Amino acid sequence: MTASTPKIFDGHNDTLLKLVMHRGTKKERSFFERVDYDHIDLPRAKEGNLCGGFFALWVPSQRDLKADMGTAHDDPSNFSCVPQETALAYTSQLISQAVQIERAAKGEVILCRSTREIRETAAQDKFAILLHMEGAEAIDPDFAALDMLYEAGLRSIGPVWSRQNIFADGVPMRFNSSPDTGSGLTEKGRELVRRCNDMGVMLDMSHITEKGFWDVAALSTKPLVATHSNVHAICPHARNLTDKQLAAIAESKGVVGINFAVSFLREDGSWSADTPLDIIVRHAAYLVEKLGEDGVALGSDFDGCRVPKDLKDASGLPRLIDALRAAGFGEELIEKIAHKNWWSVLERTGI
Structure with a gap:
C-alpha cells in the first residue's frame, strides 16, 4: 500500500460465500490469515487500504457451484430458482459467518448497522462489514424474514439475482444483450420496495431487468443504486446499465459501483484476466x-468473479488508484470514488 491510497469502501463482495463454500475443503481458510487465492482476507484488505464494504448474502442455485463464475455462467442449473426455506437457511449460515468474524476479531472488525458506525469504524482504522442481500429469495411473501434479517443487520437488498423469484425477474449473464430481458416487479416486488423505503434499506438494481429497474424508479422515494454494474455503451452485457438508466440514477442522486468482473468491463465480453x-x-x-x-464508486465483486490480473485481489487496489491518478482524476474525486460516495448515498437512503 502506498501512503497516498485513500481508504476504500467497496460496494460488493462475495467473501462470506467463499468462506462458507470452502469449509471442509483444501481451500478452507480464515478471514484473518493471508492466502494466495480468492480476493479478500483481513491482511490483504489492510495492504490495499480496504476499510470495509457491502458483504453479500447470496444463495447459489447449486451447492457445488464452481468457485469461478467465469465458467459457471455456461450452466443453466446455476440459475435455477431457490425455495424460500432453503434460501433463508443458507442466508443464516452466511450471517453467522459474519458474526463469527466480528466475534473473533475482538473489536477489529465491526458488523455495522448505520453509516455513522461505518464512519466511526473507518476512522479508528478498523474494518466495517455492511450486510447486503443479493437476490431476495430468503424473504417470504409475508415479509416476516425481512424484519428478522433487518434486526440482524441487513441494510441493502437486491430484489433479484440473475434468476426469477417472487419479487421480479433477473437479467441473464448474457453478452451482447440489452438488459431488457424479462418482466418487471410483481405485486410482492412493489411491496418489497415500499417496505425497504420505509425501513431505511437500500435497493440495489444491479441484477434486475430493465423493466424492473423502471418499476423501482417509478415507485421508490430513495436514490437509485447499482452496487456492482458497469457501462452498457462500453461493454454491451445485460448486466450493465444503459445511458437512459444512468440518467435516471443521476436524477435520483444515486450511485453506481464499478464492477471489476472482466466480462462486464471488456468490449468483447471475454473472461480473460x-x-x-x-x-x-x-x-x-x-x-x-x-x-x-458524486455518483461513482467501486463495487468490485471480489470473491465472485474473475478480475484483471494486474489487480489480482484486495491488496492490488492501490494500483487501481494509481491508474485513476495517472488518467487525470484529482485527489478529491478519487477519495469520493474510494469511499465518500458510498457513505453519502447510504446517508441519503436513511441508513
Missing part, C-alpha cells in the same frame, strides 16, 4: 460524465 486496469478507468470516466463526481 489479461485485461488492463485502463478499462476500469474508462468505465469510471464515462460514469463521472453521466452521473457527476
Whole structure:
C-alpha cells in the first residue's frame, strides 16, 4: 500500500460465500490469515487500504457451484430458482459467518448497522462489514424474514439475482444483450420496495431487468443504486446499465459501483484476466460524465468473479488508484470514488 491510497469502501463482495463454500475443503481458510487465492482476507484488505464494504448474502442455485463464475455462467442449473426455506437457511449460515468474524476479531472488525458506525469504524482504522442481500429469495411473501434479517443487520437488498423469484425477474449473464430481458416487479416486488423505503434499506438494481429497474424508479422515494454494474455503451452485457438508466440514477442522486468482473468491463465480453486496469478507468470516466463526481464508486465483486490480473485481489487496489491518478482524476474525486460516495448515498437512503 502506498501512503497516498485513500481508504476504500467497496460496494460488493462475495467473501462470506467463499468462506462458507470452502469449509471442509483444501481451500478452507480464515478471514484473518493471508492466502494466495480468492480476493479478500483481513491482511490483504489492510495492504490495499480496504476499510470495509457491502458483504453479500447470496444463495447459489447449486451447492457445488464452481468457485469461478467465469465458467459457471455456461450452466443453466446455476440459475435455477431457490425455495424460500432453503434460501433463508443458507442466508443464516452466511450471517453467522459474519458474526463469527466480528466475534473473533475482538473489536477489529465491526458488523455495522448505520453509516455513522461505518464512519466511526473507518476512522479508528478498523474494518466495517455492511450486510447486503443479493437476490431476495430468503424473504417470504409475508415479509416476516425481512424484519428478522433487518434486526440482524441487513441494510441493502437486491430484489433479484440473475434468476426469477417472487419479487421480479433477473437479467441473464448474457453478452451482447440489452438488459431488457424479462418482466418487471410483481405485486410482492412493489411491496418489497415500499417496505425497504420505509425501513431505511437500500435497493440495489444491479441484477434486475430493465423493466424492473423502471418499476423501482417509478415507485421508490430513495436514490437509485447499482452496487456492482458497469457501462452498457462500453461493454454491451445485460448486466450493465444503459445511458437512459444512468440518467435516471443521476436524477435520483444515486450511485453506481464499478464492477471489476472482466466480462462486464471488456468490449468483447471475454473472461480473460489479461485485461488492463485502463478499462476500469474508462468505465469510471464515462460514469463521472453521466452521473457527476458524486455518483461513482467501486463495487468490485471480489470473491465472485474473475478480475484483471494486474489487480489480482484486495491488496492490488492501490494500483487501481494509481491508474485513476495517472488518467487525470484529482485527489478529491478519487477519495469520493474510494469511499465518500458510498457513505453519502447510504446517508441519503436513511441508513
